[in-house]
Amino acid sequence: MAVRVLILGGSFGGLTAARELRRRLGPERVEITLIARDPRFTFIPSLPWVALGSRTLDQISFDLARPLLAEQSTFAHETVLGIDGDRKVVSTDRAEHAYDFLVVATGHRSANEAVPGLGPGDGPGHSPMSPPETEELAAAVRGLLENPGPVVVGAAPGASCIGPAYELAFGLDHLLRRRRLRHLVPITFVTPEPFLGHLGMGGAGKIRQLLEGALEERDIAYRTSSAITRISAAAVEVEGVGPIPSVVSIVIPPLGGVAAVASSPGLANPKGFVAVDSLYRHPRLDGVYAVGVAVAMAPADETTVPVNFPKTGHMTEQMAVIAARDIVARVGGRDGKPAELSSHCVMDMGDRGVYMAVDPVRPPRNRIPAVSEGRRWRLVKLGFERAYLWSARHGHRLPTALGW
Numbered sequence: 464m465a466v467r468v469l470i471l472g473g474s475f476g477g478l479t480a481a482r483e484l485r486r487r488l489g490p491e492r493v494e495i496t497l498i499a500r501d502p503r504f505t506f507i508p509s510l511p512w513v514a515l516g517s518r519t520l521d522q523i524s525f526d527l528a529r530p531l532l533a534e535q536s537t538f539a540h541e542t543v544l545g546i547d548g549d550r551k552v553v554s555t556d557r558a559e560h561a562y563d564f565l566v567v568a569t570g571h572r573s574a575n576e577a578v579p580g581l582g583p584g585d586g587p588g589h590s591p592m593s594p595p596e597t598e599e600l601a602a603a604v605r606g607l608l609e610n611p612g613p614v615v616v617g618a619a620p621g622a623s624c625i626g627p628a629y630e631l632a633f634g635l636d637h638l639l640r641r642r643r644l645r646h647l648v649p650i651t652f653v654t655p656e657p658f659l660g661h662l663g664m665g666g667a668g669k670i671r672q673l674l675e676g677a678l679e680e681r682d683i684a685y686r687t688s689s690a691i692t693r694i695s696a697a698a699v700e701v702e703g704v705g706p707i708p709s710v711v712s713i714v715i716p717p718l719g720g721v722a723a724v725a726s727s728p729g730l731a732n733p734k735g736f737v738a739v740d741s742l743y744r745h746p747r748l749d750g751v752y753a754v755g756v757a758v759a760m761a762p763a764d765e766t767t768v769p770v771n772f773p774k775t776g777h778m779t780e781q782m783a784v785i786a787a788r789d790i791v792a793r794v795g796g797r798d799g800k801p802a803e804l805s806s807h808c809v810m811d812m813g814d815r816g817v818y819m820a821v822d823p824v825r826p827p828r829n830r831i832p833a834v835s836e837g838r839r840w841r842l843v844k845l846g847f848e849r850a851y852l853w854s855a856r857h858g859h860r861l862p863t864a865l866g867w
Protein backbone atom coordinates (compact mmCIF):
# COMPACT_ATOMS: atom_id res chain seq x y z
CA MET A 464 0.00 0.00 0.00
CA ALA A 465 1.25 3.52 -0.84
CA VAL A 466 2.49 5.68 2.03
CA ARG A 467 0.38 8.84 2.52
CA VAL A 468 2.40 12.06 2.60
CA LEU A 469 0.57 15.28 3.36
CA ILE A 470 2.34 18.55 2.58
CA LEU A 471 1.00 21.79 4.02
CA GLY A 472 1.94 24.86 1.95
CA GLY A 473 2.44 25.34 -1.80
CA SER A 474 5.47 27.60 -1.87
CA PHE A 475 9.22 26.92 -1.95
CA GLY A 476 9.14 24.40 0.90
CA GLY A 477 5.97 22.52 -0.04
CA LEU A 478 6.56 22.37 -3.78
CA THR A 479 10.19 21.29 -3.39
CA ALA A 480 9.27 18.54 -0.90
CA ALA A 481 6.55 17.25 -3.27
CA ARG A 482 8.92 17.23 -6.26
CA GLU A 483 11.81 15.57 -4.45
CA LEU A 484 9.51 12.84 -3.12
CA ARG A 485 7.95 12.19 -6.51
CA ARG A 486 11.36 12.15 -8.21
CA ARG A 487 12.39 9.32 -5.90
CA LEU A 488 9.15 7.38 -5.37
CA GLY A 489 6.40 6.70 -7.93
CA PRO A 490 2.64 6.94 -7.19
CA GLU A 491 2.50 3.23 -6.30
CA ARG A 492 4.94 3.88 -3.39
CA VAL A 493 3.81 7.31 -2.20
CA GLU A 494 0.52 9.18 -2.39
CA ILE A 495 1.23 12.93 -2.20
CA THR A 496 -1.41 15.50 -1.24
CA LEU A 497 -0.38 19.15 -1.09
CA ILE A 498 -2.76 21.49 0.74
CA ALA A 499 -2.45 25.25 0.32
CA ARG A 500 -4.57 28.23 1.24
CA ASP A 501 -3.46 30.15 -1.86
CA PRO A 502 -4.19 28.40 -5.18
CA ARG A 503 -1.16 30.05 -6.79
CA PHE A 504 2.59 29.80 -6.32
CA THR A 505 4.15 33.27 -6.10
CA PHE A 506 7.86 33.89 -6.58
CA ILE A 507 8.15 35.93 -3.37
CA PRO A 508 11.72 37.23 -4.02
CA SER A 509 10.23 39.34 -6.85
CA LEU A 510 7.73 41.13 -4.57
CA PRO A 511 10.04 44.18 -4.20
CA TRP A 512 9.83 44.53 -8.02
CA VAL A 513 6.02 44.42 -7.78
CA ALA A 514 6.20 47.15 -5.11
CA LEU A 515 8.34 49.32 -7.40
CA GLY A 516 6.12 48.76 -10.44
CA SER A 517 8.39 46.65 -12.65
CA ARG A 518 6.36 43.41 -12.26
CA THR A 519 2.72 42.45 -11.80
CA LEU A 520 1.67 39.62 -9.49
CA ASP A 521 0.43 37.68 -12.54
CA GLN A 522 3.91 37.76 -14.07
CA ILE A 523 5.49 36.14 -11.01
CA SER A 524 2.89 33.50 -10.12
CA PHE A 525 1.13 30.43 -11.54
CA ASP A 526 -1.67 28.01 -10.60
CA LEU A 527 -0.44 25.12 -8.48
CA ALA A 528 -3.04 22.57 -9.62
CA ARG A 529 -1.70 21.79 -13.11
CA PRO A 530 1.97 21.02 -12.41
CA LEU A 531 1.01 18.97 -9.34
CA LEU A 532 -1.53 16.95 -11.34
CA ALA A 533 1.10 16.33 -14.02
CA GLU A 534 3.32 14.87 -11.32
CA GLN A 535 0.49 12.61 -10.16
CA SER A 536 0.14 14.44 -6.88
CA THR A 537 -3.13 15.81 -5.52
CA PHE A 538 -3.64 19.52 -4.90
CA ALA A 539 -6.19 20.55 -2.28
CA HIS A 540 -7.04 24.24 -2.24
CA GLU A 541 -8.00 24.29 1.45
CA THR A 542 -7.07 26.19 4.60
CA VAL A 543 -5.55 24.13 7.38
CA LEU A 544 -7.23 24.77 10.72
CA GLY A 545 -5.42 22.32 12.99
CA ILE A 546 -2.97 19.43 13.18
CA ASP A 547 -3.46 16.50 15.52
CA GLY A 548 -0.01 14.96 15.64
CA ASP A 549 -1.09 12.15 17.99
CA ARG A 550 -3.98 10.97 15.76
CA LYS A 551 -2.03 11.85 12.57
CA VAL A 552 -4.89 13.91 11.16
CA VAL A 553 -5.00 17.41 9.64
CA SER A 554 -8.29 19.34 9.70
CA THR A 555 -9.03 21.95 7.06
CA ASP A 556 -12.03 24.17 6.26
CA ARG A 557 -13.30 21.36 3.98
CA ALA A 558 -12.11 17.96 5.19
CA GLU A 559 -10.00 15.81 7.47
CA HIS A 560 -6.83 14.26 6.01
CA ALA A 561 -5.04 11.31 7.58
CA TYR A 562 -1.28 10.94 6.95
CA ASP A 563 1.69 8.69 7.55
CA PHE A 564 4.16 11.56 7.04
CA LEU A 565 3.41 15.26 7.31
CA VAL A 566 5.54 18.15 6.02
CA VAL A 567 4.63 21.54 7.51
CA ALA A 568 5.69 24.30 5.06
CA THR A 569 3.16 26.98 5.93
CA GLY A 570 5.64 29.86 6.16
CA HIS A 571 4.96 32.85 8.38
CA ARG A 572 2.39 35.17 9.86
CA SER A 573 3.47 38.84 9.86
CA ALA A 574 3.37 40.01 13.48
CA ASN A 575 2.45 43.56 12.44
CA GLU A 576 0.92 44.16 15.88
CA ALA A 577 4.50 44.39 17.27
CA VAL A 578 4.73 47.97 15.97
CA PRO A 579 1.61 50.15 16.32
CA GLY A 580 0.78 51.64 12.94
CA LEU A 581 2.50 48.89 10.94
CA GLY A 582 -0.16 48.01 8.41
CA PRO A 583 -1.52 47.65 5.97
CA GLY A 584 -4.95 47.33 7.44
CA ASP A 585 -3.96 48.30 10.96
CA GLY A 586 -2.12 51.51 10.15
CA PRO A 587 -0.27 53.67 7.65
CA GLY A 588 2.91 51.50 7.57
CA HIS A 589 3.60 49.26 4.57
CA SER A 590 5.30 45.89 4.19
CA PRO A 591 6.20 43.61 1.25
CA MET A 592 5.68 40.33 3.13
CA SER A 593 2.77 38.97 1.04
CA PRO A 594 1.20 39.59 -2.39
CA PRO A 595 -1.80 41.64 -1.12
CA GLU A 596 0.41 43.76 1.17
CA THR A 597 2.79 44.36 -1.74
CA GLU A 598 0.00 45.52 -4.05
CA GLU A 599 -0.99 48.03 -1.39
CA LEU A 600 2.67 49.13 -1.08
CA ALA A 601 2.87 49.50 -4.88
CA ALA A 602 -0.10 51.91 -4.73
CA ALA A 603 1.71 53.93 -2.03
CA VAL A 604 4.87 54.08 -4.20
CA ARG A 605 2.80 55.33 -7.16
CA GLY A 606 1.35 57.99 -4.82
CA LEU A 607 4.88 58.99 -3.77
CA LEU A 608 5.84 59.63 -7.38
CA GLU A 609 2.87 62.03 -7.61
CA ASN A 610 3.47 63.67 -4.22
CA PRO A 611 7.13 63.22 -3.21
CA GLY A 612 8.09 63.41 0.47
CA PRO A 613 10.42 61.76 2.98
CA VAL A 614 10.56 57.98 3.25
CA VAL A 615 11.71 55.53 5.93
CA VAL A 616 12.60 51.98 4.90
CA GLY A 617 13.69 49.40 7.45
CA ALA A 618 12.90 46.57 9.77
CA ALA A 619 11.20 46.28 13.15
CA PRO A 620 12.86 44.79 16.25
CA GLY A 621 12.86 40.99 16.00
CA ALA A 622 12.69 40.96 12.18
CA SER A 623 14.47 38.11 10.39
CA CYS A 624 13.87 38.84 6.70
CA ILE A 625 15.90 42.05 6.32
CA GLY A 626 17.31 41.61 2.79
CA PRO A 627 14.13 42.92 1.09
CA ALA A 628 14.35 46.15 3.17
CA TYR A 629 17.77 46.85 1.60
CA GLU A 630 16.40 45.96 -1.86
CA LEU A 631 13.49 48.37 -1.39
CA ALA A 632 15.73 51.22 -0.16
CA PHE A 633 18.11 50.81 -3.12
CA GLY A 634 15.29 50.16 -5.60
CA LEU A 635 13.32 53.20 -4.52
CA ASP A 636 16.44 55.38 -4.68
CA HIS A 637 17.09 54.16 -8.24
CA LEU A 638 13.48 54.67 -9.34
CA LEU A 639 13.41 58.21 -7.93
CA ARG A 640 16.74 59.12 -9.54
CA ARG A 641 15.48 57.88 -12.92
CA ARG A 642 12.41 60.13 -12.54
CA ARG A 643 14.61 63.01 -11.33
CA LEU A 644 12.60 63.16 -8.11
CA ARG A 645 15.27 61.93 -5.71
CA HIS A 646 16.11 65.46 -4.52
CA LEU A 647 12.56 65.70 -3.13
CA VAL A 648 12.68 62.41 -1.20
CA PRO A 649 15.06 62.05 1.77
CA ILE A 650 15.40 58.29 2.46
CA THR A 651 16.37 56.93 5.90
CA PHE A 652 17.17 53.25 6.46
CA VAL A 653 16.36 52.13 10.03
CA THR A 654 17.40 48.67 11.17
CA PRO A 655 17.64 46.65 14.41
CA GLU A 656 20.88 45.10 13.07
CA PRO A 657 23.99 46.02 15.10
CA PHE A 658 25.73 46.84 11.80
CA LEU A 659 24.67 47.01 8.18
CA GLY A 660 24.68 43.61 6.50
CA HIS A 661 24.30 41.64 9.73
CA LEU A 662 21.10 40.28 8.15
CA GLY A 663 20.31 38.18 11.22
CA MET A 664 23.19 35.81 10.43
CA GLY A 665 26.02 37.71 12.07
CA GLY A 666 27.12 39.41 8.84
CA ALA A 667 29.03 37.89 5.95
CA GLY A 668 32.55 38.83 4.90
CA LYS A 669 32.74 42.26 3.32
CA ILE A 670 28.98 42.83 3.04
CA ARG A 671 29.04 45.38 5.87
CA GLN A 672 31.60 47.65 4.19
CA LEU A 673 29.89 47.23 0.84
CA LEU A 674 26.45 48.23 2.14
CA GLU A 675 27.82 51.17 4.15
CA GLY A 676 29.52 52.47 1.00
CA ALA A 677 26.47 51.86 -1.18
CA LEU A 678 24.03 53.65 1.15
CA GLU A 679 26.43 56.58 1.62
CA GLU A 680 27.08 56.86 -2.12
CA ARG A 681 23.32 57.09 -2.70
CA ASP A 682 22.65 59.65 0.08
CA ILE A 683 20.55 57.15 2.05
CA ALA A 684 20.90 58.00 5.75
CA TYR A 685 21.00 54.97 8.06
CA ARG A 686 20.58 54.06 11.71
CA THR A 687 21.63 50.69 13.10
CA SER A 688 20.70 49.09 16.49
CA SER A 689 17.48 51.06 16.23
CA ALA A 690 14.05 50.09 17.47
CA ILE A 691 11.05 51.40 15.54
CA THR A 692 8.29 51.88 18.11
CA ARG A 693 5.40 53.48 16.19
CA ILE A 694 4.41 54.47 12.67
CA SER A 695 2.09 57.38 11.93
CA ALA A 696 0.97 58.92 8.64
CA ALA A 697 3.79 61.51 8.85
CA ALA A 698 6.63 59.87 10.78
CA VAL A 699 8.38 56.76 12.09
CA GLU A 700 9.20 56.88 15.81
CA VAL A 701 12.58 55.43 16.75
CA GLU A 702 13.49 54.74 20.38
CA GLY A 703 16.01 57.27 21.68
CA VAL A 704 15.88 59.26 18.44
CA GLY A 705 12.32 60.52 18.15
CA PRO A 706 10.19 60.91 15.02
CA ILE A 707 11.80 60.64 11.58
CA PRO A 708 9.53 62.32 8.99
CA SER A 709 8.11 59.78 6.55
CA VAL A 710 5.09 59.87 4.23
CA VAL A 711 5.67 56.31 3.00
CA SER A 712 7.04 53.97 5.70
CA ILE A 713 8.13 50.51 4.60
CA VAL A 714 8.92 48.30 7.59
CA ILE A 715 9.60 44.55 7.65
CA PRO A 716 7.76 43.07 10.67
CA PRO A 717 8.88 40.32 13.02
CA LEU A 718 7.39 36.96 12.05
CA GLY A 719 5.51 34.20 13.81
CA GLY A 720 4.09 30.86 12.70
CA VAL A 721 0.63 30.73 11.07
CA ALA A 722 -2.38 30.37 13.39
CA ALA A 723 -3.14 26.75 12.47
CA VAL A 724 0.38 25.67 13.44
CA ALA A 725 0.67 27.95 16.48
CA SER A 726 -2.61 26.66 17.93
CA SER A 727 -2.07 22.91 17.33
CA PRO A 728 -1.27 21.26 20.67
CA GLY A 729 2.35 20.18 21.14
CA LEU A 730 3.44 21.23 17.63
CA ALA A 731 5.05 24.66 17.88
CA ASN A 732 6.90 27.01 20.24
CA PRO A 733 5.17 30.09 21.73
CA LYS A 734 5.92 32.12 18.55
CA GLY A 735 4.24 29.44 16.44
CA PHE A 736 7.45 28.05 14.90
CA VAL A 737 8.17 24.31 14.82
CA ALA A 738 11.32 23.00 16.52
CA VAL A 739 13.05 20.32 14.43
CA ASP A 740 16.15 18.10 14.53
CA SER A 741 18.89 17.99 11.89
CA LEU A 742 16.62 15.97 9.55
CA TYR A 743 13.77 18.50 9.98
CA ARG A 744 11.77 15.97 12.01
CA HIS A 745 9.62 17.11 14.92
CA PRO A 746 11.38 15.92 18.11
CA ARG A 747 8.24 14.32 19.57
CA LEU A 748 5.52 13.80 16.96
CA ASP A 749 6.16 10.76 14.79
CA GLY A 750 6.20 11.36 11.04
CA VAL A 751 5.99 15.16 11.36
CA TYR A 752 8.53 17.41 9.58
CA ALA A 753 8.74 21.18 9.21
CA VAL A 754 10.72 23.14 6.61
CA GLY A 755 11.23 26.77 5.58
CA VAL A 756 10.02 29.78 7.47
CA ALA A 757 7.77 27.55 9.64
CA VAL A 758 10.90 26.20 11.40
CA ALA A 759 12.15 27.57 14.76
CA MET A 760 15.76 28.80 14.56
CA ALA A 761 17.78 30.46 17.32
CA PRO A 762 19.26 33.93 16.65
CA ALA A 763 22.87 33.95 15.39
CA ASP A 764 24.04 36.16 18.25
CA GLU A 765 22.86 38.47 21.01
CA THR A 766 22.20 41.99 19.78
CA THR A 767 21.14 45.19 21.58
CA VAL A 768 17.92 45.27 19.58
CA PRO A 769 16.65 41.75 18.74
CA VAL A 770 17.34 40.42 15.24
CA ASN A 771 16.22 36.92 14.27
CA PHE A 772 17.84 34.29 12.07
CA PRO A 773 16.91 34.50 8.36
CA LYS A 774 15.23 31.63 6.51
CA THR A 775 15.71 32.30 2.82
CA GLY A 776 14.03 30.59 -0.11
CA HIS A 777 17.29 28.89 -0.96
CA MET A 778 17.61 27.54 2.61
CA THR A 779 13.94 26.49 2.53
CA GLU A 780 14.52 24.33 -0.54
CA GLN A 781 17.53 22.64 1.06
CA MET A 782 15.46 21.85 4.17
CA ALA A 783 12.67 20.44 1.98
CA VAL A 784 15.12 18.19 0.10
CA ILE A 785 16.65 16.88 3.36
CA ALA A 786 13.18 16.18 4.82
CA ALA A 787 11.89 14.52 1.62
CA ARG A 788 14.98 12.31 1.35
CA ASP A 789 14.55 11.29 4.99
CA ILE A 790 10.95 10.26 4.28
CA VAL A 791 12.14 8.23 1.28
CA ALA A 792 14.82 6.59 3.43
CA ARG A 793 12.32 5.77 6.19
CA VAL A 794 9.93 4.21 3.65
CA GLY A 795 12.86 1.93 2.80
CA GLY A 796 13.56 1.24 6.50
CA ARG A 797 16.61 3.53 6.79
CA ASP A 798 17.39 7.07 8.01
CA GLY A 799 18.25 10.06 5.81
CA LYS A 800 21.38 12.21 6.02
CA PRO A 801 21.52 15.66 7.65
CA ALA A 802 23.41 18.49 5.92
CA GLU A 803 24.45 22.01 6.90
CA LEU A 804 22.52 24.78 5.18
CA SER A 805 24.41 27.15 2.94
CA SER A 806 23.02 30.15 1.14
CA HIS A 807 23.62 31.94 -2.13
CA CYS A 808 21.66 35.08 -2.80
CA VAL A 809 21.63 38.18 -4.95
CA MET A 810 20.42 41.47 -3.53
CA ASP A 811 19.04 43.81 -6.18
CA MET A 812 20.11 47.46 -6.00
CA GLY A 813 18.09 48.78 -8.92
CA ASP A 814 21.01 49.32 -11.29
CA ARG A 815 23.29 46.50 -10.10
CA GLY A 816 23.28 43.60 -7.68
CA VAL A 817 25.28 42.12 -4.82
CA TYR A 818 26.02 38.40 -4.79
CA MET A 819 26.61 36.79 -1.42
CA ALA A 820 27.43 33.17 -0.59
CA VAL A 821 27.76 31.79 2.94
CA ASP A 822 28.69 28.23 3.86
CA PRO A 823 27.31 27.34 6.31
CA VAL A 824 24.78 30.09 6.96
CA ARG A 825 25.50 30.23 10.69
CA PRO A 826 29.01 31.37 11.72
CA PRO A 827 31.74 30.25 12.29
CA ARG A 828 31.99 29.21 8.66
CA ASN A 829 34.09 26.77 6.67
CA ARG A 830 34.49 29.20 3.79
CA ILE A 831 35.18 32.91 3.75
CA PRO A 832 31.89 34.40 2.49
CA ALA A 833 31.93 35.47 -1.14
CA VAL A 834 30.61 39.01 -1.67
CA SER A 835 30.65 40.66 -5.08
CA GLU A 836 28.93 43.69 -6.57
CA GLY A 837 28.17 44.47 -10.20
CA ARG A 838 25.63 44.86 -12.98
CA ARG A 839 26.05 41.22 -13.94
CA TRP A 840 24.51 40.10 -10.62
CA ARG A 841 21.35 42.01 -11.37
CA LEU A 842 21.18 40.22 -14.73
CA VAL A 843 21.71 36.92 -12.90
CA LYS A 844 18.81 37.73 -10.56
CA LEU A 845 16.54 38.64 -13.50
CA GLY A 846 17.52 35.46 -15.37
CA PHE A 847 17.10 33.29 -12.32
CA GLU A 848 13.55 34.55 -11.73
CA ARG A 849 12.58 33.62 -15.31
CA ALA A 850 14.28 30.24 -15.21
CA TYR A 851 12.80 29.40 -11.81
CA LEU A 852 9.24 30.32 -12.78
CA TRP A 853 9.45 28.47 -16.09
CA SER A 854 10.85 25.32 -14.46
CA ALA A 855 8.45 25.34 -11.51
CA ARG A 856 5.44 25.90 -13.78
CA HIS A 857 6.51 22.96 -15.94
CA GLY A 858 7.10 20.62 -13.05
CA HIS A 859 10.91 20.85 -12.88
CA ARG A 860 13.10 21.85 -10.01
CA LEU A 861 16.24 23.94 -10.53
CA PRO A 862 19.13 22.47 -8.54
CA THR A 863 19.22 24.40 -5.25
CA ALA A 864 22.99 24.71 -5.63
CA LEU A 865 22.31 27.40 -8.25
CA GLY A 866 21.28 29.78 -5.51
CA TRP A 867 19.42 33.05 -5.69
Ligand SMILES: Cc1cc2nc3c(=O)[nH]c(=O)nc-3n(C[C@H](O)[C@H](O)[C@H](O)COP(=O)(O)OP(=O)(O)OC[C@H]3O[C@@H](n4cnc5c(N)ncnc54)[C@H](O)[C@@H]3O)c2cc1C
Pocket residue numbers: 471472473474475476477498499500501507508509510511541542543544568569570571591592593624626627721723754755756757774775776777778779808809867
Ligand atom coordinates in the same frame (compact mmCIF):
# COMPACT_ATOMS: atom_id res chain seq x y z
C1 LIG B 1 9.79 40.45 0.06
C2 LIG B 1 10.59 39.20 0.21
C3 LIG B 1 11.73 39.01 -0.57
C4 LIG B 1 12.50 37.85 -0.44
N1 LIG B 1 13.61 37.68 -1.23
C5 LIG B 1 14.32 36.53 -1.15
C6 LIG B 1 15.45 36.32 -2.00
O1 LIG B 1 15.80 37.17 -2.82
N2 LIG B 1 16.11 35.14 -1.89
C7 LIG B 1 15.72 34.18 -1.01
O2 LIG B 1 16.34 33.11 -0.96
N3 LIG B 1 14.67 34.35 -0.19
C8 LIG B 1 13.95 35.50 -0.24
N4 LIG B 1 12.87 35.69 0.58
C9 LIG B 1 12.51 34.63 1.53
C10 LIG B 1 11.64 33.57 0.85
O3 LIG B 1 10.58 34.17 0.16
C11 LIG B 1 11.13 32.60 1.91
O4 LIG B 1 12.23 31.97 2.48
C12 LIG B 1 10.21 31.56 1.31
O5 LIG B 1 9.07 32.15 0.73
C13 LIG B 1 9.80 30.56 2.37
O6 LIG B 1 9.05 29.55 1.76
P1 LIG B 1 8.06 28.65 2.61
O7 LIG B 1 7.65 27.54 1.70
O8 LIG B 1 8.67 28.30 3.92
O9 LIG B 1 6.80 29.58 2.98
P2 LIG B 1 5.97 30.67 2.20
O10 LIG B 1 6.62 31.12 0.96
O11 LIG B 1 5.61 31.71 3.21
O12 LIG B 1 4.62 29.91 1.80
C14 LIG B 1 3.70 29.43 2.73
C15 LIG B 1 2.70 28.52 2.04
O13 LIG B 1 1.82 28.00 3.04
C16 LIG B 1 0.48 28.21 2.67
N5 LIG B 1 -0.30 28.37 3.91
C17 LIG B 1 -0.11 29.23 4.93
N6 LIG B 1 -1.03 29.04 5.90
C18 LIG B 1 -1.81 28.03 5.48
C19 LIG B 1 -2.95 27.36 6.03
N7 LIG B 1 -3.46 27.69 7.22
N8 LIG B 1 -3.51 26.38 5.31
C20 LIG B 1 -3.02 26.03 4.10
N9 LIG B 1 -1.96 26.60 3.53
C21 LIG B 1 -1.36 27.59 4.22
C22 LIG B 1 0.51 29.46 1.78
O14 LIG B 1 -0.63 29.48 0.95
C23 LIG B 1 1.82 29.23 1.02
O15 LIG B 1 1.58 28.34 -0.07
C24 LIG B 1 12.11 36.85 0.50
C25 LIG B 1 10.98 37.06 1.30
C26 LIG B 1 10.22 38.21 1.16
C27 LIG B 1 8.99 38.40 2.02
